[in-house]
Amino acid sequence: DAAIGIDAGLDHLLTLSTGEKISNPRHERRDRARLAHAQRRLSRKAKGDGANRAKARLKVARVCARIADRRRDHLH
Structure with a gap:
């Protein structure tokens, strides 16, 4: 009948009120690097209706x- 609190964070996927920490999956860092790279490339494109910016x-x-x-699959 005991309730446990769950906190979703950035450093750890989940932190339970019992003090247990569930780490992020290993692929998370690689995906974040890939996202940062894609966002940097997007930021260099000229604003407007260009096809390269759309891509x-x-x-x-x-x-x-x-x-x-x-992340949803890992939580499931």
Whole structure:
């Protein structure tokens, strides 16, 4: 009947009120680096209706979706 509090954070995936810490999956760092790279490339594209900017935006969106999917799968 005891309740346990859960805190979702950045350094650890989950921190329980019992003090137990569940670490992020190993692929998280690689995905964050890939996201940072894609975002830097997007930031260098000229704003407007350019096709290259649209492709860069889709690349960032795909990387974000991949991170969200992997995190959701790990939580499940």
